[in-house]
Amino acid sequence: MDPIRALCVAQVAATFAATDKDNSGRLDIFEVATILGKSARPDQGAMLKQVMGSFDTNKDGELDYDEFYQLYRTLVDEHVVERPRHAR
Numbered sequence: 001m002d003p004i005r006a007l008c009v010a011q012v013a014a015t016f017a018a019t020d021k022d023n024s025g026r027l028d029i030f031e032v033a034t035i036l037g038k039s040a041r042p043d044q045g046a047m048l049k050q051v052m053g054s055f056d057t058n059k060d061g062e063l064d065y066d067e068f069y070q071l072y073r074t075l076v077d078e079h080v081v082e083r084p085r086h087a088r
Contacts, residue, residue: 011069012069019032019034027063028061032052035072035081055068
C-alpha cells in the first residue's frame with residue numbers, strides 16, 4: 001500500500017475508534033451523529049436514518065468498520081469532513 005493510502009486508512013481507523021464510544025466495534029446512530037456534527041434530535045432523525053440505511057449494508061442497525069469506511073469516503077468526497085492530510 002502506498003504511504004498516502006496508508007495514511008488515509010489510518011485516519012479512518014482512528015476516527016472510527018474515537019467515535020466508537022462503547023468500544024463495540026460498531027457505530028450506532030448516536031455515534032454516527034457525532035461524526036456528522038448533529039445531535040440525534042427528532043428533527044435530525046430522518047436524515048440520520050437515511051444515512052444509516054444507505055451504508056448499513058447488512059441491515060443490523062449499526063455500521064461496522066467496512067460500512068463506516070464507505071460512509072467516511074463519501075463524506076470526504078462530498079466535502080462534509082476534511083480530507084486526510086497529505087491525501088490531497
